[in-house]
Amino acid sequence: MDIDALHSALLSIVVLSKKLRSVRENLPVKDGTRSGVAEFLHEVERDLQITKATLAGELGFTLCPRCWPPELVTTDLEGRANCPSCGKACHNGKAPDSKHGNGRFK
Ligand SMILES: [Zn+2]
Numbered sequence: 001m002d003i004d005a006l007h008s009a010l011l012s013i014v015v016l017s018k019k020l021r022s023v024r025e026n027l028p029v030k031d032g033t034r035s036g037v038a039e040f041l042h043e044v045e046r047d048l049q050i051t052k053a054t055l056a057g058e059l060g061f062t063l064c065p066r067c068w069p070p071e072l073v074t075t076d077l078e079g080r081a082n083c084p085s086c087g088k089a090c091h092n093g094k095a096p097d098s099k100h101g102n103g104r105f106k
Contacts, residue, residue: 006059013052014072020045064088 024041027034049069056072057063063070064083071085082089 003059006055010052010055010059013048013055017045017048017052020048 020041024034024038024045027038027041046069049071052072053063053070057070062073062081064073064086066088067083067085071083073081073083075081080089
């Protein structure tokens with residue numbers, strides 16, 4: 001299997017997921033509730049996140065053990081892995097240590 005094609009597919013999924021979220025978040029809210037279209041977009045977004053996590057896992061990327069669907073973990077300049085979704089520090093395959101650091105990574 002072509003690893004570059006898989007990386008390209010992963011990147012496309014990430015971009016598409018962000019675009020869907022942007023569209024969903026900008027839909028009008030009526031009486032404090034979102035429309036059926038927003039719910040549908042939310043489901044599609046979630047399915048894409050699961051697909052992204054599955055593909056990323058196959059490609060060897062680190063996934064956050066706290067989030068569902070699993071989020072891709074990013075690494076800062078000092079080599080610390082952080083989850084952009086829950087903001088917790090993550091370590092390969094281990095549960096993040098909640099007592100580590102000051103808990104703020106943004
Ligand atoms: Zn997370």
